[in-house]
Amino acid sequence: MKNPQRHSLAPPLNAAAWLNTARPLTLSELRGKVVVIHAFQMLCPGCVTHGIPQASAIYELYRQEHVQVIGLHTVFEHHEVMTQAALAAFIHEYRIPFPVAIDRPSATGSVPHTMEAYQMQGTPTLIVLDKQGRVRLNQFGRMSDMQVGSFIGRLLEEETQAVDHSGEPDPVHDTGTHKCDEGGCSL
Secondary structure (H helix, E strand, C coil): CCCCCCCCCCCCCCCCEEECCCCCCCCCCHHCCEEEEECCCCCCHHHHHHHHHHHHHHHHHEEECEEEEEEEEECCCCCCCCCCCHHHCCCCHHHCCEEEEECCCCCCCCCCHHHHHHCCEECCEEEECCCCEEEEEEEEECCCCHHHHHHHHHHHHCCCCCCCCCCCCHHHHHCCCCCCCCCCEEE
16 A cells, blocks of 8 residues: 555545444544544454554543544454444443544455555554644554654644644555554554
8 A cells, every 4th residue: 555645635534334423523524623543443453452542542631622533443354243233342342432433345345445545554553633634644553652642742732824744753654464463453
């Protein structure tokens, strides 16, 4: 997969369904906030041990005042067992507090629509949008809590009109085929 163009406007979330929210969220209605999207799969060890706890901690810290956390359940393997009912039970058991979008499956391949639109390499993937709705980070695999907190803090400090993009980390590149370990699950 290719890397997304740096600082491009984020593609919409192409969700088949939403959990933990009364109504679907749109990225356009969230402009003015930093948006943190944690892409995960229920059967991904790195997602369960790192990605989901990190997203929950971000959600608890910012309480949607200036940052909106969204989970994106994006399935590129084991489709038959990762159903909406199984995800609802998973969300309840793991006490996931933030809204979760279920990525729309592809009719022609294994990579779901939003995963493809964001050119993700696998799960967990952390995507951070600035207040204008631009992709500022697309990180496959683990990123330390300190790095994520610092990055979000910098985005929160930016003025809505004047944005300084210098010194940001580039998206992480990774290759491989459907491999899962403690760090995550890759395509």
